Amino acid sequence: MTANRDFTDITRAWLDLMPSEAPDRAVASILQAVDATPQAKPRLAGPWRFSPMFRFALVGAAAIAIVAGALVLYPRLKTDVSSPSESPTISPSPTLGSSGGEIDDALRATWRSFALESPALGNGAGPVSLEFSQAGNGVAASNFGPGYGFASTVTPISADRFELALAQPSLSCAAGDRGTYRWQLSADRSELTLTAEAEACSTRGIVFQRRWVRSLVEATSYGAGIVDSMEPSFRVALPDYSFQTRTLNDFAEIASPDGGGFSLMAFKNPVTFVDPCSADEERNPFTPTAASFFEHFQTTDAFTVGEVTELSIDGHRALHADVTGKENYARCPDHPLYQYTPERCGCHFIVGPGGTDSMYLVEGDGYTFLFIVSPYGSASEQSVIESIQLPYGLPTQ
């Protein structure tokens, strides 16, 4: 057969069989996503704005559901009524400090902390955020309450200091109020400590001056930090790639498109499917033990389970095993096998024929977490898993 025809002709003919026209709904969805996405500004070119929250391009209702879910789930201060437009619509900066330049790349991220009640701010206790713009010349806080975002331009004045200038007047401070801060990162760049050395706007000092931890749920150039899109939060140290995170209910995937496809997936309370071939997606009930999770795969002939080993992750009992979807599984050959889903997620996760998951099931207090590092066999897998702190409490000062 092959001898009479050129291999190139055959493969080109085969490639030509695939569709070459983008579906109209896909194009419409793209244009819709673009409409909702601010364009990045070139560095050092005009007014800054904060990095867009848009991370993965999700389509239609699914995206709306996810965003809505995240908004509902995200814990807020009892006094928090911060306008979402507070950061992105900030006006151009006042005159910057004389030294110019951009802050260290490692600071350009979203940071979390836990604010205690403050009579000066009139806020309750709860998680708070600090976001440095990706362009490196702006910073603002959120969740401290209305008027306490203190969006400011930021200008480095030495290797570990920067100067802030308030971009617009706030409740107690005037536009242009300056403050000088010293910053210090932990060795793994997961924690940031800000110390005010001089501050014309004292309430900004109360808000900014504290210990912060890097959020891996927002875009970040470094991989050590916390995932707080689920309850409880956990801390993990990933390799130093740039990451983007996708979240669903009780699911987070911190992925690095630039890091060789490296990713960490985390699932809270994973449940299995009764029939790995059925699109009905009937679920087995959740059982908060790692052993019961693996027993499903051991007793379902669609999967092959490697040796189940017991280990300890951050003091929790955990089990590890490789689970492989069988190739040419007789009941649904050439079809993906339904594997698991977080109990609270209206989603499913599947494995293709021959695909293997290296699964770590961690038993918490009445819950379990499933962690999977990709790609399979990654050299970083062990160090990533060993770095997990579950649960992780935000710094309070």
Add this chain to the structure above:
Amino acid sequence: MDDLVVRARNGDREAFAALVNATSDRMYAIATRILRDADLAEDALQGALVTAWRQLPTLRDPARFEAWLRKLLVHACYAEARRRRSWSTNVRVLPVDGPVGPDGLISIVERDALDRAFRRVSVEHRAVFVLHHHLGLPLTEIAETLGIPAGTARSRLHYATRMLRAAIDADAAPAISEGRMA
């Protein structure tokens, strides 16, 4: 197109919409061939074009727009293939009772063999193969597009070709055997 790129680079959404309409078919064709999955290809296309919109102000040479977009697309394909790692071995299989290829060049059995073999090749190898055989790009341009050394591009093309050729040859073997028996 350069004018559209310049306008879009300055924030003109209508100009960018025109660019989307002008390029989306070509980009989608690449993505479907690399990923072998229509849904993943749509996601990759969307990811690439949204990234392109965001990052367009950083593109200095408007004439490089399509090559730049192709690079974003291939990286979006990598991300899609790995976002759900198992998807790399989980691409949708084309229906086996579909049409035979142009001019009867490819049989259903061959197509199935190629599909199966391609699924066993990594997404990086697939990208090189598709850019070379579908777009006809030379290896040097592929290497530039993907940001890899030319030798790596050559190696990936060689490996992917070997895998697919072996699949077709294996498929041909029984026929040859039967011929001898006859």
